[in-house]
Amino acid sequence: METTPRLAILKILELGKGKHVSAEAIYRRLLKKNIPLPMSTVYRVLGQFESAGIVQRHIFDAERSASVFELNNKVHHDHMICITCGSVSHFVDKKIEERQLTIAKNLGFELTDHSLNMYGVCCSCVAIDAARESVSE
Amino acid sequence: METTPRLAILKILELGKGKHVSAEAIYRRLLKKNIPLPMSTVYRVLGQFESAGIVQRHIFDAERSASVFELNNKVHHDHMICITCGSVSHFVDKKIEERQLTIAKNLGFELTDHSLNMYGVCCSCVAIDAARESVSE
DNA sequence: ATCATTGCAAAGCATTTGCATTAAA
DNA sequence: TTTAATGCAAATGCTTTGCAATGAT
Numbered sequence: 502m503e504t505t506p507r508l509a510i511l512k513i514l515e516l517g518k519g520k521h522v523s524a525e526a527i528y529r530r531l532l533k534k535n536i537p538l539p540m541s542t543v544y545r546v547l548g549q550f551e552s553a554g555i556v557q558r559h560i561f562d563a564e565r566s567a568s569v570f571e572l573n574n575k576v577h578h579d580h581m582i583c584i585t586c587g588s589v590s591h592f593v594d595k596k597i598e599e600r601q602l603t604i605a606k607n608l609g610f611e612l613t614d615h616s617l618n619m620y621g622v623c624c625s626c627v628a629i630d631a632a633r634e635s636v637s638e
Numbered sequence: 639m640e641t642t643p644r645l646a647i648l649k650i651l652e653l654g655k656g657k658h659v660s661a662e663a664i665y666r667r668l669l670k671k672n673i674p675l676p677m678s679t680v681y682r683v684l685g686q687f688e689s690a691g692i693v694q695r696h697i698f699d700a701e702r703s704a705s706v707f708e709l710n711n712k713v714h715h716d717h718m719i720c721i722t723c724g725s726v727s728h729f730v731d732k733k734i735e736e737r738q739l740t741i742a743k744n745l746g747f748e749l750t751d752h753s754l755n756m757y758g759v760c761c762s763c764v765a766i767d768a769a770r771e772s773v774s775e
Numbered sequence: 776a777t778c779a780t781t782g783c784a785a786a787g788c789a790t791t792t793g794c795a796t797t798a799a800a
Numbered sequence: 801t802t803t804a805a806t807g808c809a810a811a812t813g814c815t816t817t818g819c820a821a822t823g824a825t
Binding site for chain 1: 742748754760
């Protein structure tokens with residue numbers, strides 16, 4: 502079995518540790534590295550990684566629904582996504598985690614998983630917006 | 639302008655108040671009501687409703703991503719989804735909402751929105767699972 | 776020689792769009 | 801009669817799959 506694609510993709514994911522990478526981004530980065538792979542392989546490998554628990558898939562951005570992938574760091578975390586520049590921060594909050602358990606219990610559910618995505622404007626984008634406004638006045 | 643499609647779809651959404659309906663489900667229910675509409679119209683109307691703020695679109699179930707729609711009850715809420723039967727409960731939790739603001743602030747974000755989806759097994763499904771296990775023994 | 780992995784092209788699915796047709800104001 | 805809404809079919813975007821070719825053991 503050929504292993505180049507798997508290794509190459511894994512390396513890209515490792516480089517982007519903590520970041521989220523789309524299949525397309527991976528495809529493009531592989532091109533730059535002179536490792537042109539068809540999308541099918543990219544997706545197939547990501548799929549394998551996903552079932553192996555190496556990688557997690559997220560669907561942010563309800564509108565332009567394209568999955569992004571990240572190395573599974575085992576530790577659960579939630580996401581704060583900047584709606585302007587797309588940057589993503591991770592966080593874990595004990596209070597929220599605990600509260601979720603309580604809520605689930607109250608609703609009669611056995612909680613197995615959750616995803617919390619917060620959307621907003623990150624501080625640099627806020628700054629840019631502010632600058633732009635002061636100019637346009 | 640013809641209004642039948644819009645009214646019919648609105649009615650279906652109202653019937654399913656608090657539930658989440660997929661475009662396909664709407665399509666099928668319209669068929670049963672002898673109001674056959676093409677999917678394009680279903681989606682177009684839902685799209686209009688969405689931009690009009692009448693309807694909200696969600697993408698649950700990271701894997702088989704199909705949107706579901708619900709009447710916009712204006713009040714923000716989060717979701718608890720049963721991974722076995724697909725039933726969805728709504729909830730709002732002040733503590734979580736507040737905590738999110740704090741977290742966003744700490745991360746330097748201006749929070750504009752969020753989506754919290756909790757996944758688990760609802761009590762009836764837990765019961766069914768339990769029954770099944772006791773049989774297989 | 777066998778079996779998993781690859782590349783390509785084609786299929787798949789949910790959703791959207793172009794365009795000619797039709798209904799409403 | 802002008803504008804908006806509809807139906808159809810075709811296009812889109814992301815993702816998956818069938819299959820033959822290839823690489824590894």
